[in-house]
Amino acid sequence: MKLLNEVAERLLQNLVARKEDDWIEWIAQPNDWQDDCDKFNGCYFNAKQMPKHPQHENCQCRLEKIAKPIPNVTARATCDIRKFAGYVFSDKYDNGKKELFESWGYTIEDSEYLQQLYISQVLQKYCNGDYVFKGAGKRYGRVEIVIELPISNKKRQMIKTGWILLPKGEIKLSTPFSGFAN
Ligand SMILES: [Zn+2]
Incomplete structure (x- = not known):
């Protein structure tokens, strides 16, 4: 049977x-x-x-x-600015993220720039199927997407970021940095 x-x-x-x-x-x-x-x-x-x-x-x-999702038409990415201003660059958390982003040349003043950069890159990648499905979290499905971050000295750093999946093509930032990517 x-x-x-x-x-x-x-x-x-x-x-x-x-x-x-x-x-x-x-x-x-x-x-x-x-x-x-x-x-x-x-x-x-x-x-x-x-x-x-x-x-x-x-x-x-x-x-x-x-149909394949189209950025800002049938798919959307959202990213709370507090993920940067109130988390990555906050002194409240001693997780090394502030130091890391600062070593790349970013400060809390760049929160909005990072927010926009994350949204545009991630939305494009998600719609191209360029993401890794990471299973289910407590309430949502999770995906990992690699972002190419411009850093000091005109270099680029590939980093992994974590997003949750919401209905109707929406993805929302959960983890601004979850590790280095090659
Ligand atoms: Zn089922």
């Missing part, structure tokens, strides 16, 4: 026939189960970076094919 279920699951997946560059909207059925399905509801995923589907046995989630 288990084998039969697996075969059926695979057949169902093939029916959807996702191609690498396809985009899908995840449609969850509201339920009381302690699963991650609801967290993905309404979110847009590139077929090569998406949650496992089905998530579990009896998962009722559906995938609907959608």
Whole structure:
């Protein structure tokens, strides 16, 4: 029976026939189960970076094919300026981020510049499927996106940033720096 279920699951997946560059909207059925399905509801995923589907046995989630998202038309990125002004450059947190950004030539005065730079780069990358799906957090699906940050001496630093996925193509900054990228 288990084998039969697996075969059926695979057949169902093939029916959807996702191609690498396809985009899908995840449609969850509201339920009381302690699963991650609801967290993905309404979110847009590139077929090569998406949650496992089905998530579990009896998962009722559906995938609907959608057009590739277009920046600021069918996808949006938001980034609270406090992520920089009140976190990265805050003295309240002793996590080395302030020193790091300052070593790259940025101060709290650059918060708005960083906000705009993050938004434009990340939105473009997300819409190109250039992100890594990182599973589900407490309430939302999470993705990691690499940003190319101009730093002192006309150099560039590639850094990893963390975003949460909201319905209808919206991504929101959660972690302004989660590590170095190559
Ligand atoms: Zn499900």
